[in-house]
Amino acid sequence: MNCDLVVVGAGPAGSMTAKVAAEAGLEVVLLEKRQEIGDPVRCAEGVSKTGLKKLVEPDPSWISAEVKGARIRAPDGTEIVISEDRAGAEVGYVLERKVFDRALAQKAAEAGAKVMVKTRALGLLREEGVPAGVSAAFVGESLKIEAPLVIGADGVESKVGRWAGIDTALKPKDIETCAQFLLQDEKIDDEYCEFFLGNEIAPGGYVWSFPKGENLANVGIGVLGSKADSGTPMRLLREFVKENFPAGKVLEIMVGGVPVSGPIETTTADGVILVGDAARQSDPITGGGIINAMRAGVLAGEIAADLVPRGELDKSALQVYEKRWRETIGKQITRNFAVKEFFVGLTDDDLNRLIHSLDGVDVAELDLKGLLKVLVRQNPKLLLKLRHLVV
Numbered sequence: 407m408n409c410d411l412v413v414v415g416a417g418p419a420g421s422m423t424a425k426v427a428a429e430a431g432l433e434v435v436l437l438e439k440r441q442e443i444g445d446p447v448r449c450a451e452g453v454s455k456t457g458l459k460k461l462v463e464p465d466p467s468w469i470s471a472e473v474k475g476a477r478i479r480a481p482d483g484t485e486i487v488i489s490e491d492r493a494g495a496e497v498g499y500v501l502e503r504k505v506f507d508r509a510l511a512q513k514a515a516e517a518g519a520k521v522m523v524k525t526r527a528l529g530l531l532r533e534e535g536v537p538a539g540v541s542a543a544f545v546g547e548s549l550k551i552e553a554p555l556v557i558g559a560d561g562v563e564s565k566v567g568r569w570a571g572i573d574t575a576l577k578p579k580d581i582e583t584c585a586q587f588l589l590q591d592e593k594i595d596d597e598y599c600e601f602f603l604g605n606e607i608a609p610g611g612y613v614w615s616f617p618k619g620e621n622l623a624n625v626g627i628g629v630l631g632s633k634a635d636s637g638t639p640m641r642l643l644r645e646f647v648k649e650n651f652p653a654g655k656v657l658e659i660m661v662g663g664v665p666v667s668g669p670i671e672t673t674t675a676d677g678v679i680l681v682g683d684a685a686r687q688s689d690p691i692t693g694g695g696i697i698n699a700m701r702a703g704v705l706a707g708e709i710a711a712d713l714v715p716r717g718e719l720d721k722s723a724l725q726v727y728e729k730r731w732r733e734t735i736g737k738q739i740t741r742n743f744a745v746k747e748f749f750v751g752l753t754d755d756d757l758n759r760l761i762h763s764l765d766g767v768d769v770a771e772l773d774l775k776g777l778l779k780v781l782v783r784q785n786p787k788l789l790l791k792l793r794h795l796v797v
C-alpha cells in the first residue's frame with residue numbers, strides 16, 4: 407500500500423490527526439491494533455467543556471454526564487469546590503469513550519482517511535535509512551504501508567517513538583500508575599467530579615470519582631511510580647472504596663499508566679512525528695490527556711498537510727511542529743510539571759494547611775493560576791518555590 411501519511415493509533419490524537427490531514431487532501435491510512443476503537447477504555451473520561459467545544463461539536467450520544475465542577479478534598483476531609491469552567495482539562499463532561507473514540511475515527515473516515523482496525527504496526531519501513539512507512543499485521547496478514555510521513559499516536563506505551571530513535575522513556579517518578587473501578591453506588595455524587603488528596607490514600611497522586619449518571623462513576627486512583635510498587639494502586643483503591651462506598655458494586659476494573667513527565671526533549675525524527683500520550687503531552691498535575699492529544703493531533707494534521715506535498719519531512723523541517731506545540735500546549739505542561747513536582751513533596755499536614763488557608767476565599771471561579779496566586783499569598787513560606795509561576 408502507498409499513501410501520504412500513516413497514523414498509528416486511533417485514539418483521540420490519531421483520529422484528530424487523520425481527520426485534519428484528510429480534510430486538507432492527504433491520502434491517510436489510520437491503523438488501530440484493537441478490533442473495536444475505544445474499547446477497552448483506560449480512562450476516567452473527564453474533559454473540560456470549553457476545551458472540547460473548541461475541537462469538536464459535542465454530541466449527546468458520547469456524553470455520560472455533565473458536572474457542575476470539582477470538589478477537592480484535603481486529607482483531613484476539608485473541601486473546596488471549583489466551578490466546571492475553571493477546574494481544568496478533566497472537568498465538565500464525563501464522556502463515554504467507547505462511543506467518543508469511535509465517533510472521532512468516524513469523522514476521520516468521513517474526511518477520507520482509510521481506517522484499518524485489528525491492524526497492528528510492527529515497525530518502520532526505511533529507505534536509505536530514513537523512515538518511509540510502517541510494516542503491519544492485519545489479522546495475522548503482513549502488510550507494508552509506504553508513506554513519506556508516519557505519525558505515532560500509539561499512546562502511553564508508544565513504540566513508534568522508540569523505533570524512530572526518539573527517547574520517550576519514562577522514569578518511575580514520571581508515570582502515574584492507575585487502577586479504576588466502574589462503580590455503582592447510591593452515595594455517588596452525580597453533580598461533581600471529586601478529587602481526594604493525601605499521601606496515605608494516594609501517594610504522589612489522588613483518588614477520583616467521576617460520575618457517569620444513574621449512580622455510576624469511574625472511581626480510580628493514580629499513584630506516582632516512584633512511591634509505590636505495581637500492586638499498590640489496586641490495594642489502595644480497594645481500601646478507599648471499602649471506606650467510602652462500602653455498598654459499592656464493581657462493574658468493571660481497569661489498570662493503566664499516565665505520563666506526568668512534562669515535555670520530553672524531542673517529539674520528532676526524520677519522517678516521524680509523535681502526538682498525544684506517545685509524545686508525553688498529558689497534564690502532569692491531573693494526568694488528563696484527551697484534550698491535549700486532540701489539540702496536538704490538529705497541529706500535526708495541519709503540518710502534515712503543509713509539508714507532505716512539499717516533500718519537506720526531515721527532522722529540521724518538522725521543527726515547526728515542535729515549535730507550535732511547545733508554544734501552546736507545552737507552556738501549560740511545563741508550568742504544571744513544576745507545580746506537580748512541588749506538590750508531590752508535601753506532607754498531609756502541608757496539604758491540610760493549604761486547603762485551610764483558602765477558608766473564606768471564594769475559590770469557585772478561580773482557575774489553576776488564580777488558585778496558585780491565592781495559595782502563594784496565603785502561604786508565602788511554604789510555597790516560596792512556586793512564586794515565580796504566579797508573578
Ligand SMILES: Cc1cc2nc3c(=O)[nH]c(=O)nc-3n(C[C@H](O)[C@H](O)[C@H](O)COP(=O)(O)OP(=O)(O)OC[C@H]3O[C@@H](n4cnc5c(N)ncnc54)[C@H](O)[C@@H]3O)c2cc1C
Pocket residue numbers: 414415416417418419420437438439440444448449450451452453495496525526527528559560561562565584585586626661662663664681682683684688693694695696697699
Ligand atoms: C486510569 C486513567 C484515567 C485517565 N483519565 C483521564 C481523564 O479523566 N481525562 C483525560 O483527559 N485523560 C485521562 N486519561 C489519559 C487519557 O486516557 C489519555 O491521555 C488519552 O487517551 C491520550 O490519547 P492518545 O490518542 O494519545 O492515546 P490513546 O487514547 O491511548 O490511543 C492510542 C491508540 O493506539 C493504539 N495502538 C497502540 N499501539 C499500536 C500499534 N502498534 N498499532 C496500531 N495501533 C496501536 C491503541 O490501541 C490505542 O487505541 C486517563 C488515563 C488513565 C490510564
